[in-house]
Amino acid sequence: MWAFLRSVRTNPIYLREQGRWGEPNRYYATMMRYLPLVLLLILGLSVFCGYGQLTTLLGLGDAGGALFALICIPNIIIQMITWVGIIIAPALTAPSIVEELDRGSWDILRLTPMPTTHIIFAKLLGGLSRLRIWIILFITSIIYAAAVGLGSIFLLESTAGGGGLGWGLTTIVMTLIRPWVEIGFAGLAGLTLSLWTHSARAALIGSYALVLVYRIILAPVAWGVTAALLVENGFEAAAFGAGTLAINVLYLITGFFLTLALRRRAKALDAGESVYE
Amino acid sequence: MSAIIEISDLTKQYGTFTALDNLNLQIEEGAVFGFIGPNGAGKTTTMRIMTTLLKPSHGEAKIDGYSVLTHPNEVRRLIGYMPDFFGVYDDMKVWEYLDFFAACYDIPESQRKGMIGDLLDLVDLGHKHDEMVESLSRGMKQRLCLARTLAHDPKVLILDEPASGLDPRARIEMRELLRELQNMGKTIFFSSHILSEVADICTNIGIMEAGKLVAHGDIEQMRQQLQVSRLIQVRMIGDTAPLKDILMAEEKVREITDGREVELTPDIVRFDFVGDDVELSQLLHQLIEKKIQLISFSEEVGDLEDVFMQATKGVVS
Numbered sequence: 001m002w003a004f005l006r007s008v009r010t011n012p013i014y015l016r017e018q019g020r021w022g023e024p025n026r027y028y029a030t031m032m033r034y035l036p037l038v039l040l041l042i043l044g045l046s047v048f049c050g051y052g053q054l055t056t057l058l059g060l061g062d063a064g065g066a067l068f069a070l071i072c073i074p075n076i077i078i079q080m081i082t083w084v085g086i087i088i089a090p091a092l093t094a095p096s097i098v099e100e101l102d103r104g105s106w107d108i109l110r111l112t113p114m115p116t117t118h119i120i121f122a123k124l125l126g127g128l129s130r131l132r133i134w135i136i137l138f139i140t141s142i143i144y145a146a147a148v149g150l151g152s153i154f155l156l157e158s159t160a161g162g163g164g165l166g167w168g169l170t171t172i173v174m175t176l177i178r179p180w181v182e183i184g185f186a187g188l189a190g191l192t193l194s195l196w197t198h199s200a201r202a203a204l205i206g207s208y209a210l211v212l213v214y215r216i217i218l219a220p221v222a223w224g225v226t227a228a229l230l231v232e233n234g235f236e237a238a239a240f241g242a243g244t245l246a247i248n249v250l251y252l253i254t255g256f257f258l259t260l261a262l263r264r265r266a267k268a269l270d271a272g273e274s275v276y277e
Numbered sequence: 278m279s280a281i282i283e284i285s286d287l288t289k290q291y292g293t294f295t296a297l298d299n300l301n302l303q304i305e306e307g308a309v310f311g312f313i314g315p316n317g318a319g320k321t322t323t324m325r326i327m328t329t330l331l332k333p334s335h336g337e338a339k340i341d342g343y344s345v346l347t348h349p350n351e352v353r354r355l356i357g358y359m360p361d362f363f364g365v366y367d368d369m370k371v372w373e374y375l376d377f378f379a380a381c382y383d384i385p386e387s388q389r390k391g392m393i394g395d396l397l398d399l400v401d402l403g404h405k406h407d408e409m410v411e412s413l414s415r416g417m418k419q420r421l422c423l424a425r426t427l428a429h430d431p432k433v434l435i436l437d438e439p440a441s442g443l444d445p446r447a448r449i450e451m452r453e454l455l456r457e458l459q460n461m462g463k464t465i466f467f468s469s470h471i472l473s474e475v476a477d478i479c480t481n482i483g484i485m486e487a488g489k490l491v492a493h494g495d496i497e498q499m500r501q502q503l504q505v506s507r508l509i510q511v512r513m514i515g516d517t518a519p520l521k522d523i524l525m526a527e528e529k530v531r532e533i534t535d536g537r538e539v540e541l542t543p544d545i546v547r548f549d550f551v552g553d554d555v556e557l558s559q560l561l562h563q564l565i566e567k568k569i570q571l572i573s574f575s576e577e578v579g580d581l582e583d584v585f586m587q588a589t590k591g592v593v594s
Contacts, residue, residue, distance in 0.1 A: 012377060012380035012381045013381070015380075016377060021366075021369050021373045021374075021376065021377040022366055022368035022369035022370070022373055023368045024366075024368060100364075103364050103365075103366070104360055104362030104364030105364035105365070105366065106364075107325075107328075107330050107358070107360055107364070108358070108360070108364055108378070108425070109381070110330060111328060111329070111330070111353050111356070111358055112353070112378070112381035112382060113350055113353055113354060113381075113382065113383065114381065
């Protein structure tokens with residue numbers, strides 16, 4: 001798998017998903033036509049998700065007020081970019097294999113010397129790489145993670161009497177990776193569900209339902225429960241970092257099971273199971 | 278010549294349903310093998326196993342000595358497969374389609390441009406180089422798909438119904454193309470429903486029915502295997518009654534028909550003969566000895582349809 005990842009940028013399936021040969025994804029093309037509407041929707045969702053953090057920070061008093069500009073503005077941007085990612089990612093990945101199966105070209109791809117799992121992961125990564133958000137996401141994430149992490153270190157050292165460095169670094173890392181984890185999760189959900197439902201449309205609806213449930217219900221619950229436990233045990237200032245850690249763990253565990261399901265499907269396809277049988 | 282395709286005891290079951298039942302077959306290098314049979318006979322299942330796309334329940338297939346079970350990657354490099362559902366990418370240009378698959382087979386970019394031109398010329402699509410695939414006719418798409426199977430220069434071509442759905446002109450073009458590929462030394466294994474086409478181009482045929490290979494070989498061998506009777510037509514001077522008497526006394530002669538019964542002239546007699554060439558020659562000698570005034574004595578050559586009808590019983594699995 002490592003060798004595959006190192007050479008993925010020259011993999012023809014990866015390059016095809018990026019649009020080097022034709023336009024492989026009509027869902028993506030359609031979505032790009034409605035981009036202004038998508039962005040409006042994303043703005044609304046981002047403000048909705050950022051609102052909770054705004055009130056939390058302001059509730060911390062002067063320190064929270066001082067961090068507002070460094071944290072809230074990058075956070076709103078990250079929220080927006082993440083929403084762009086999780087809305088577009090399933091549209092990039094869900095049709096990628098199902099359309100090959102429908103068209104009858106999947107068998108032809110399988111006869112190339114590439115293993116089926118490589119074809120599937122090249123499609124996943126190639127699809128996700130079409131999201132032109134990675135650089136801006138990386139820069140904003142660094143500003144945001146540094147501000148949140150350094151704020152946590154400062155708060156923990158000054159109010160909890162130590163342990164700030166460890167939690168601060170945890171906060172930085174977890175905050176940095178969270179949008180990537182969420183977008184990757186959305187893309188993976190789209191691809192996995194498409195292989196089980198044999199329908200790009202059903203996979204899109206399913207993956208949107210899944211990411212909305214995780215983002216709007218399960219992630220805040222995981223954050224809230226972790227933070228409440230820490231507050232109860234006197235670690236108020238560590239709540240933010242640990243909450244973000246809990247969210248990432250939640251996504252990674254589900255992502256792990258989605259990957260297992262994807263591999264299982266890949267093996268079944270490799271054994272000659274086909275929608276045409 | 279050595280066998281490039283070896284199939285032994287190949288069986289495929291889906292639960293209790295047997296799609297392919299103990300198939301044994303050997304095909305020599307350079308042969309054009311026509312695989313015929315009704316729908317559901319097991320032709321596509323056989324081809325999917327040969328191409329490593331499907332795992333058999335029992336038995337194995339080898340291509341150029343490599344087992345599809347233990348050396349699938351080697352087999353994939355040796356074969357070019359065109360499914361009946363030929364799967365082209367409508368969103369690409371014609372040259373992009375070939376370029377993409379050539380890249381998938383690790384052909385360096387520097388070699389691809391010239392190779393694409395050659396392949397398009399071979400399938401007579403050179404003038405469509407920059408056209409979108411979706412603008413091509415069905416026959417052109419079929420030929421493009423065939424060009425794709427040749428991108429990595431395989432030794433064996435496995436083509437599932439290559440002429441299916443094509444108009445008469447496109448069928449003729451496809452047949453000519455297959456002949457050209459045969460001249461290039463490719464071994465071609467293809468399935469078809471169109472018996473006349475198979476007869477025109479194949480060096481060997483196999484007839485499948487209900488998952489079983491009911492006959493295989495060249496058409497002449499198969500007629501012998503199946504003991505298909507030979508239709509002999511005799512024309513003579515004078516009354517045909519003495520001729521009929523001699524024929525009726527012959528053990529190998531069946532069903533004598535007078536020319537008038539089959540809208541021919543009264544001086545003609547037809548009969549079915551189940552013997553071999555030596556016995557037929559002896560019969561001719563006997564007629565001459567008995568002073569039958571023969572004008573002609575000839576065999577009406579049976580076609581592939583006769584062999585097919587004789588071999589199959591109309592059973593569909």
